Amino acid sequence: MRLIFLGTGGYHPSERRHTASLLFPDIGLAFDAGTGFFRVQDRLKTDTLDVFLTHAHLDHICGLTFFLVPVLRGDVNSVRVHGTAKTLTAVQQHLFAEELFPVAPPFEWCELTATTQVEVADGGRLTCFELEHPGGSLGYRIDWPDRSIAYITDTTAPGNYLAFIRDVDVLIHECYFPDEMLDWARKTGHSSATAVAEVARDCGAKRLYLVHADPQHPEDDPVDLNRIRRIFPAAELAEDLQEIEF
Ligand SMILES: [Zn+2]
Ligand SMILES: [Zn+2]
Known part of the structure; x- marks a missing residue:
């Protein structure tokens, strides 16, 4: 399975990183739609797209507005946006308020709860679970018969989600702050190294x-x-447009 990191930063884009977005181009599945989401249209290999949002903070959703043209052009036949009822309502009412974005995109809105399971391509099963963060966030895990991946962002490690990511092959986890800023991590609902x-x-x-x-x-x-690898050697800082196989 191929995964492309489209945006590996938080809060706002920088010269090096766009904000949160990950794409599985061959199965038409994305996690989050931050500013890195503009990169989906040139990399998507399917004519459908399922986007799973962790929460509605702007650095995770603003890129949804970039996907109107590919839909109107007919590059994709359907876009389904998945998230909690609270997240979807916030996106529809605020991000796509007429004053902010005058054309309502023809997306399908699919509500998730913490117990929802979604079948994905190649026999995969996606599960989601609640994470602690101001306003809440969802963690995701996908299990295929022979591989698994989890995406944990916008929460303070360690949390009560360990059972959900047990023995996962690939763990993608936020790391907003160095250890020296542990108090900031706790204050803002983020993680330190x-x-x-x-x-x-x-x-x-x-x-x-x-x-x-x-x-x-x-x-x-x-x-x-180096400090992280002393505890967990197989650790990497993901970069924008990095591709991995797992
Ligand atoms: Zn964020
Ligand atoms: Zn957030």
Whole structure:
């Protein structure tokens, strides 16, 4: 299975990173629609797209507005946007308020609850679960018969989600702050480096990719990867347009 990191930053885009978006181009599935979402149209290999939103904070949704033209052009036949009722309502009422965006895109809105399971391509099963964050966020996991992946963003590690990501092959986890800013991580509902490495180790993940980096430090790695690798060696800081196979 191929995955492309379309946006690996949080809060606002930087010269190095767009905001949250991940794409499985061959099965037409995306996680989040931050500013990196404009990159979907040139990379999508299917004529349908399912977008799973973690929550409605702008750095995770604003890219939905970039997908009107591909739909009107007929590049895709259907776009389904999945999220909690609260998230979908916020997106429809605010992001797509007529004053902000005058053309309502013909998206299908699909409500998720923390117990919803969704069948995805190649025999995969997607599950979601609630994460702690101001306003809430959803964590996602997809299990195929021979591989699995989890996406955890906008929450403070460690949380009560460990059971949901147990033994996952690929863990994509936010890491907004270095350890020195642990108090900020807690205050803003985000994660700091050592705690994320410990989550990866404790859940038995095989690989860890860090995303949702702090855009205030675009030229340097926002976290000390060596410190993370002492706890969990198979860790990488994901970069925009990085592609992985798993
Ligand atoms: Zn965010
Ligand atoms: Zn958020």
